[in-house]
Amino acid sequence: MIRRKELDDGLEQLKGMLIEMGTRVEKVLGDAMRALENLDTLAARRIIADDIKLNQIEENVDLLGARMIATQQPVAKDLRRILVAFKMASDLERMGDLAVDIAKVVVRLDGQTLVKPLVDLPQMAEISQQMIRESIQSYVQENVNLACKMAKDDDQVDALFSQVVRDLYGLMMDNPRTITQAGLISFVGRYIERIADHATNIGESVVYLVTGKRPDLNA
Amino acid sequence: MQATGMSANNLSVFYGEKEAIKSVSLEFAPREVTALIGPSGCGKSTFLRSLNRMNDTIGGVRTKGEIWIDGENINDPGVDVVLLRQKIGMVWQRPNPFHKSIYENIAFGPRYHGIRKKKQLDAIVEECLRKSALWEETKDRLHSSALALSGGQQQRLCIARSIAVQPKVILMDEPASALDPVSTAKVEELIAELKKDFSIIIVTHNMHQAARVSDKTAFFYMGKVVEYDKTDKIFTNPSEKATDDYISGRFG
Numbered sequence: 001m002i003r004r005k006e007l008d009d010g011l012e013q014l015k016g017m018l019i020e021m022g023t024r025v026e027k028v029l030g031d032a033m034r035a036l037e038n039l040d041t042l043a044a045r046r047i048i049a050d051d052i053k054l055n056q057i058e059e060n061v062d063l064l065g066a067r068m069i070a071t072q073q074p075v076a077k078d079l080r081r082i083l084v085a086f087k088m089a090s091d092l093e094r095m096g097d098l099a100v101d102i103a104k105v106v107v108r109l110d111g112q113t114l115v116k117p118l119v120d121l122p123q124m125a126e127i128s129q130q131m132i133r134e135s136i137q138s139y140v141q142e143n144v145n146l147a148c149k150m151a152k153d154d155d156q157v158d159a160l161f162s163q164v165v166r167d168l169y170g171l172m173m174d175n176p177r178t179i180t181q182a183g184l185i186s187f188v189g190r191y192i193e194r195i196a197d198h199a200t201n202i203g204e205s206v207v208y209l210v211t212g213k214r215p216d217l218n219a
Numbered sequence: 220m221q222a223t224g225m226s227a228n229n230l231s232v233f234y235g236e237k238e239a240i241k242s243v244s245l246e247f248a249p250r251e252v253t254a255l256i257g258p259s260g261c262g263k264s265t266f267l268r269s270l271n272r273m274n275d276t277i278g279g280v281r282t283k284g285e286i287w288i289d290g291e292n293i294n295d296p297g298v299d300v301v302l303l304r305q306k307i308g309m310v311w312q313r314p315n316p317f318h319k320s321i322y323e324n325i326a327f328g329p330r331y332h333g334i335r336k337k338k339q340l341d342a343i344v345e346e347c348l349r350k351s352a353l354w355e356e357t358k359d360r361l362h363s364s365a366l367a368l369s370g371g372q373q374q375r376l377c378i379a380r381s382i383a384v385q386p387k388v389i390l391m392d393e394p395a396s397a398l399d400p401v402s403t404a405k406v407e408e409l410i411a412e413l414k415k416d417f418s419i420i421i422v423t424h425n426m427h428q429a430a431r432v433s434d435k436t437a438f439f440y441m442g443k444v445v446e447y448d449k450t451d452k453i454f455t456n457p458s459e460k461a462t463d464d465y466i467s468g469r470f471g
Contacts, residue, residue: 004467004468004469007467007468073427074467075426075430075454075455075466075467076453076454076455076456076457076462076463076466076467077463077467078467079455080455080456212455212456213456
């Protein structure tokens with residue numbers, strides 16, 4: 001059936017673009033954290049410049065999805081695949097922006113040294129990277145169990161974030177001269193925490209794709 | 220007359236030995252549009268025709284089971300088929316107006332059922348043409364031949380003709396498949412208008428038409444109803460994989 005071939009090809013392309021976005025986001029978060037640990041402003045600037053690629057893929061997802069809705073009239077699961085692609089692309093693009101925000105913090109810390117070694121933040125980032133990887137994996141395999149696991153991982157990231165903020169408050173009270181840097185570092189915690197929320201959204205999208213029902217994993 | 224629902228109860232239809240409809244039970248709610256969809260040969264048109272006993276006219280067809288409307292099983296031997304078809308009207312795939320004037324096409328049914336006064340017939344003709352959104356286009360040529368109308372107009376005339384005898388249910392077998400897109404849109408609009416007064420059951424091959432015009436959809440496959448649910452549900456998240464495959468064009 002000709003109509004199906006066009007539709008199936010389009011759906012495959014959408015999937016490919018989302019996998020690419022996921023791979024890029026996972027990498028850019030790792031790069032941003034490394035840049036932070038090493039206070040490497042050169043790497044940070046590269047991350048900021050590279051963000052345009054993610055934006056372009058998101059735009060392509062929107063264009064292709066819109067074209068398929070207009071020309072192929074998808075219904076039921078086909079339609080959900082396209083709706084989910086829009087949502088996931090927008091989540092992934094936001095995640096990329098948040099990684100860029102981390103890189104911008106690195107740029108602002110140019111010439112300083114870290115007031116304390118990073119412990120919890122890298123762990124938050126690691127869990128978040130795993131969440132990105134597994135959310136995309138759950139999408140590719142249409143694995144609802146793996147998608148739902150995002151909620152648990154997200155709780156872990158949230159708990160670590162609270163810990164980070166508590167530690168930084170202590171540091172700031174002990175030594176007010178650290179306030180500027182500690183403030184920026186707590187922002188980084190917030191950015192990672194938001195990235196994990198978006199990965200959880202992807203988990204929700206996968207559940208919706210498979211079951212047609214929207215769960216609330218971010219509760 | 221009041222619109223009313225109807226229901227089929229364990230309905231089976233046989234062509235000779237072949238069981239074309241296999242014990243189908245469906246409820247049709249009043250003032251709703253129900254679409255019957257499914258691949259060619261799945262039995263949806265046979266089912267539709269059995270709802271006003273049009274299959275009686277085809278040789279070798281045998282029907283088992285019940286069809287209820289107004290507390291009456293239409294398959295009972297004592298049922299007056301002419302009165303039944305007044306209650307349950309039919310619109311076919313190809314417009315089939317009588318070779319008469321526009322006026323006479325509509326007046327024919329009411330006159331047959333005993334209305335003689337010209338004033339009364341005039342009023343019925345106008346009302347039916349208005350309800351079918353044909354009045355403005357035809358009021359100045361009511362007495363010219365119906366065959367001079369375009370295909371889309373002819374089909375709306377057939378719909379006007381079907382409602383002239385005040386049916387409760389209108390059956391439509393692919394009413395727009397022979398029409399151009401603009402005429403199709405008009406017929407679809409008309410269906411949305413008519414469901415305020417009538418219950419409508421429509422067979423269509425056009426999946427998106429089913430999605431647009433109907434409140435409920437029944438998916439027929441191999442003589443059975445695979446799934447029957449609200450149209451929104453069928454076209455966004457059907458319960459059966461076979462339904463999803465069919466409406467997504469994977470088979471059929």
